[in-house]
Amino acid sequence: MNEDMCKIFEMMWEDFPDTLGNDGNYxxxxxxxxxxxxxxxxxxxRTDLDKINAACFVLFKIFFEDSESFMKNAKCNMNIAQYIIIWLSYILSLKENNNISNLKDFYDLYINSxxxxxxxxxxxxxxxxYKDLIDKNNYFLSxxxxxxxxxYTSFKSLCSMYNEIEGNKSNSTKCLEEAKNFVDEYEKHNENYDINKDSLYSQILSTLLTDYNNFKSYFVEKCSHCRDISAFPVIKTTSSLSIASKLIPVLLMFAIPIFLGIAYKYSLFGFDKRVQRQTLRKKYK
Incomplete structure (x- = not known):
């Protein structure tokens, strides 16, 4: 995870709000x-599911289009595919959708054919x-x-921290509030036996933990008046999760190294101009 990835998801949240209206619809x-x-x-x-699928495809295209997207970078191994699946799962879970009760149903209807x-x-x-990437890593079927x-809440809180510090590099208050929200949600997952007993979900927890710890270093680097990360709450992990996080570089089936310089890909869908406009609005407020 990094600021470029979170900017893209921020724009996805603008176009695809993650709450339902009073009428119970997207x-x-x-x-x-x-x-x-x-x-x-x-x-x-034509349908809401068609639109969700279009967004899912765009995310895969932005992040995995070519070799540059897969280029290994020593500073950051971003597990983008996990976050796409978390976003997709949450959006689909907001309301009942005809013929879609699980990720395999979505795969069969929209990806396989x-x-x-x-x-x-x-x-x-x-x-x-993209289908070969999905199939080989078994994202949808397992x-x-x-x-x-x-x-989802943990993922969004973590991205909100990146977006907040990027937009306000002299104020850490909002980041620390989001950090507390993140840790509270994370520890709920960490105490959930049903999640921890399955290695696939434990790997997602390990990814979130790693990205949270990486953010604290990023925070010190980017926040002009912030040089101490001690204010960030510490996550208590189980021994099994600690072991899993150490094994992730070798075992993680979802980990796809992503080149940090993916910002140019915003231009594929007009994202670069929107980022510039948002930055200018904040600058002259």
Whole structure:
């Protein structure tokens, strides 16, 4: 995880709000969705599920399009695919969707027979397409959507910390508030036997823990008046989780090294201009 990844998800949250309206329906921003995610073709996004699938595909395309996206970087191994699945699981879990009761149903309906997911990933030997990446890592077929969605609040809190410190580098208050929220949610997961007994979900916990600890170093680097991370709450981990986090570089089936310089990919969907506008608005407030 890093600031570039969280900027992309922040814009995804703008277009695909993660709460339902008073009528119990999604509050998607259809005009933006049609132009950015659906190739300006309404036929590609007739239903809410069509729109969710379009967003899922765009995320895979931004992060995994070519060899540069897979380039190993010594500073950061971001488990982007895990976070895409967490986002997808949470959005799907907000309301009942016809024919979709688990991630396998979504896979069968939207990925297995969708030519877009067979688009080639250039310059990468291990994966020939997005579908090949998904299939080889078993993201959809082995994970329970209801359990995965429980990690969403922790993931969003962590991303909010990155976005907050990026937008206000002289004030740490909001970051510390988000850190407390993150730790509270994390420790709930850590005490949940049903999650900890399954190594797949333990790996997600380990990823969140690693990214939280990495953020504290990033915080000291970016916050102009912040040189002490002692104010951040410490996470108490189980012995099994501590062992798992140490083994992650070798065993983690989801870990995909991502090159930090992915910011240029925003331009694929007009994200770069939106970031610039947001930055300018904050600068002149």
């Amino acid at each position: 509050q998607f921003k259809n005009e933006d969705i049609y132009s950015k995610y659906c190739d300006s073709n309404c036929d590609n996004c 969708n030519d877009k997911y067979n688009d080639k990933i250039t310059g990468v030997k291990d994966y020939t397409s 994970m329970n959507m209801k359990i995965v969605s429980k990690f």
